[in-house]
Amino acid sequence: xxxxxxxxxxxxxxxxxxxxxxxxxxxxxxxxxxxxxxxxxxxxxxxxxxxxxxxxxxxxxxxxxxxxxxxxxxxxxxxxxxxxxxxxxxxxxxxxxxxxxxxxxxxxxxxxxxxxxxxxxxxxxxxxxxxxxxxxxxxxxxxxxxxxxxxxxxxxxxxxxxxxxxxxxxxxxxxxxxxxxxxxxxxxxxxxxxxxxxxxxxxxxxxxxxxxxxxxxxxxxxxxxxxxxxxxxxxxxxxxxxxxxxxxxxxxxxxxxxxxxxxxxxxxxxxxxxxxxxxxxxxxxxxxxxxxxxxxxxxxxxxxxxxxxxxxxxxxxxxxxxxxxxxxxxxxxxxxxxxxxxxxxxxxxxxxxxxxxxxxxxxxxxxxxx
Amino acid sequence: xxxxxxxxxxxxxxxxxxxxxxxxxxxxxxxxxxxxxxxxxxxxxxxxxxxxxxxxxxxxxxxxxxxxxxxxxxxxxxxxx
Numbered sequence: 001x002x003x004x005x006x007x008x009x010x011x012x013x014x015x016x017x018x019x020x021x022x023x024x025x026x027x028x029x030x031x032x033x034x035x036x037x038x039x040x041x042x043x044x045x046x047x048x049x050x051x052x053x054x055x056x057x058x059x060x061x062x063x064x065x066x067x068x069x070x071x072x073x074x075x076x077x078x079x080x081x082x083x084x085x086x087x088x089x090x091x092x093x094x095x096x097x098x099x100x101x102x103x104x105x106x107x108x109x110x111x112x113x114x115x116x117x118x119x120x121x122x123x124x125x126x127x128x129x130x131x132x133x134x135x136x137x138x139x140x141x142x143x144x145x146x147x148x149x150x151x152x153x154x155x156x157x158x159x160x161x162x163x164x165x166x167x168x169x170x171x172x173x174x175x176x177x178x179x180x181x182x183x184x185x186x187x188x189x190x191x192x193x194x195x196x197x198x199x200x201x202x203x204x205x206x207x208x209x210x211x212x213x214x215x216x217x218x219x220x221x222x223x224x225x226x227x228x229x230x231x232x233x234x235x236x237x238x239x240x241x242x243x244x245x246x247x248x249x250x251x252x253x254x255x256x257x258x259x260x261x262x263x264x265x266x267x268x269x270x271x272x273x274x275x276x277x278x279x280x281x282x283x284x285x286x287x288x289x290x291x292x293x294x295x296x297x298x299x300x301x302x303x304x305x306x307x308x309x310x311x312x313x314x315x316x317x318x319x320x321x322x323x324x325x326x327x328x329x330x331x332x333x334x335x336x337x338x339x340x341x342x343x344x345x346x347x348x349x350x351x352x353x354x355x356x357x358x359x360x361x362x363x364x365x366x367x368x369x370x
Numbered sequence: 371x372x373x374x375x376x377x378x379x380x381x382x383x384x385x386x387x388x389x390x391x392x393x394x395x396x397x398x399x400x401x402x403x404x405x406x407x408x409x410x411x412x413x414x415x416x417x418x419x420x421x422x423x424x425x426x427x428x429x430x431x432x433x434x435x436x437x438x439x440x441x442x443x444x445x446x447x448x449x450x451x
Binding site (some may be wrong): 009010011013246247248250256257259260261262263264266268269287290291293298299300301302 | 378379388408412418419441450
């Protein structure tokens with residue numbers, strides 16, 4: 001095999017650049033041979049317990065992490081979970097994360113004014129934000145909503161759409177539009193005041209415009225273009241918007257990414273999100289450890305957290321599962337169905353006081369059956 | 371019926387290149403790493419990144435990842451239902 005096939009692309013290309021042009025072919029060959037030699041020495045030995053090394057390498061520095069969430073300088077008014085809580089959240093594979101965020105890139109570069117209006121369009125709007133007031137007319141037992149025309153114009157929604165939205169969501173009431181006034185009259189008689197109060201509160205939170213789930217928007221200048229940073233995320237619906245650059249827009253929720261872009265993208269996202277925290281804390285952890293963990297979480301084609309419901313639940317060995325969490329449960333269910341333990345892994349052999357199958361404990365004597 | 375997607379996942383920066391392997395390549399991969407087909411990592415048939423490949427279960431997908439440490443790494447996944 002030529003050195004190009006053995007060496008990773010990065011090392012090969014770096015080396016090629018470092019070698020001066022006038023070097024003879026035989027010298028290059030020698031250099032490459034030495035390089036392959038060094039590279040093969042640097043490879044992980046068969047039987048090395050890489051998972052354990054990864055766990056220690058991440059576990060030790062993370063004890064020094066700041067436990068609090070804090071406000072990031074530069075990202076004004078946005079509170080992001082960082083530090084250990086964030087790492088735990090990602091590694092547990094939580095379906096809903098505590099502070100979902102998106103970075104929305106645009107197809108075309110725009111000016112500041114345009115981006116503000118685009119940002120406003122994206123933001124989830126509830127009725128509460130678009131009205132002057134909402135009152136209960138006690139005499140005629142009806143709810144009256146007075147719309148705010150100025151703010152309607154700002155986000156480009158007309159009264160009719162709101163009227164339609166309202167009549168769709170409250171079917172037992174008759175909604176009438178008159179100028180900027182929407183009145184809701186109950187279809188049935190004998191509606192007491194209490195239900196009207198409840199209706200009013202319900203209407204206040206009614207979704208009318210924008211993208212669902214986007215709670216806050218913030219246009220930010222990054223290099224020579226504008227980016228919209230949002231609190232709350234909804235990749236699928238944002239991708240459906242016409243002005244969004246669907247090749248770069250990302251969110252910080254690996255689960256959402258796995259649904260919209262596939263596991264491989266989610267795996268990459270897990271690596272990047274964890275590494276972002278590590279970097280922000282000023283720690284020095286090799287990215288390969290993070291990549292190994294991310295690979296483990298994504299091997300089944302879906303994200304599984306490092307919890308007793310995720311990765312650990314699929315370990316073939318009963319004793320390994322017992323060693324993790326809720327031992328009694330595992331022992332009982334294993335004895336009920338008569339599970340077998342092949343003792344192939346580390347922890348069960350530690351329990352039984354036997355050499356563990358890692359490193360020099362790995363090779364075994366086999367016999368050919370003839 | 372398949373729903374038309376408004377975006378193409380393969381074009382996204384987070385999505386590496388996915389390719390379907392031929393049966394011959396499939397065998398040579400298993401021989402090269404000395405593994406059985408079941409030992410390969412999995413990918414769902416419905417995964418967003420392989421919708422364009424028209425795959426069936428028991429196919430193997432070759433994934434060419436780009437990363438900081440090696441520029442390019444090749445990974446294989448088998449398709450499951």
